[in-house]
Amino acid sequence: MIILLTGGTGYIGSHTAIAAIAAGHQVVLYDNLSNSHAQVIEKMHTITHQKIPFVQGDVLNTELLYKTLVEYKIDAVIHLAGLKSVKDSSEYPINYYHNNVSGTISLLQAMSRAGVKKLVFSSSATVYGEPQYLPYDENHPTTPINVYGRTKLQIEEVLRDLVDSDSTWRILALRYFNPVGAHASGLIGENPQGIPNNLMPYVAQVAAKELPILHIFGDDYATKDGTGERDYIHVMDLAEGHTAAIDYLINHEGFRCINLGTGSAFSVLDLVKSFEHVLGSKIPYQISPRRHGDLPKYFADASLAHELLNWKAHRSLLDMCHTTWIFKKNSKKGS
């Protein structure tokens, strides 16, 4: 199939494009480059040995989206474009609702006009909020505790209503846990602008001596070692989950939400120790106050993805750290 990837030059988008091409699909990248660099496209050419069409545009530009869908004869869309900082979403809610919710509605309008009705949407485990039980399964109540999570939940509800109104739409919302790691080549990876909010890229910058020390936000949680526990999933496992979702849409109608996680939780200290093993030296850290809004622990019941998509994450925490470090070293060399 010919797949349009909105947010296609981003961290998840670039890896998903690689996985889709490896699965035999053609992809077209659509991105406004607000949180990524056009240079990543050259890296993708090197990995896939093929030129990948790229359209620079914003998902709020409905007309350009429509023209792109028609010009490239798109069969399905993987919608990854959106703002994703939990911290920033609380500071700039209108920006988040506009980009994430209005941006998705703009995409749906363009798809409807072009007659493209297969969609995989990048949702998030943050839609669940305070765990009432763990692991989270897809029936867990959805009570997001931040604006970012609320934008994702509202979009899920728009998608559900759309499918209920017109059964010719086929849509999956994939609820990501914590994507980390990089493609094995080390040519693409997570390259946040500024000081990272997330743990793995922050650890990588400490390892590269770009930052002096890791601040661990609290070691007094009711977890195995007191530090926060998360379901870290290798970005290439996550990417392959998207191609499995596309395959599912070919033969299944309706709307479903599906967790993409490993089903295991690792603590901050687990991740630090794993990274030290890769590095062969210690990562300096200090215990700091808890971060507002952090949950102690959450992880996925990933059985539905296995049942419906025949997909299961299989890459290890060590591989997540190892590929992160390979990419970091390549980036430092400016390769």
Ligand code: WQD
């Ligand atoms: C993980 C753990 C922190 C940084 C995720 C991702 C992102 C977004 C929201 C996208 C926590 C601890 C972190 C640091 C630390 N969703 N930590 N020092 O909080 O699970 O949020 O969901 O769909 O995926 O942001 O991820 O990497 O920020 O934190 O101690 O410098 O690491 O307290 O326990 P989080 P994270």
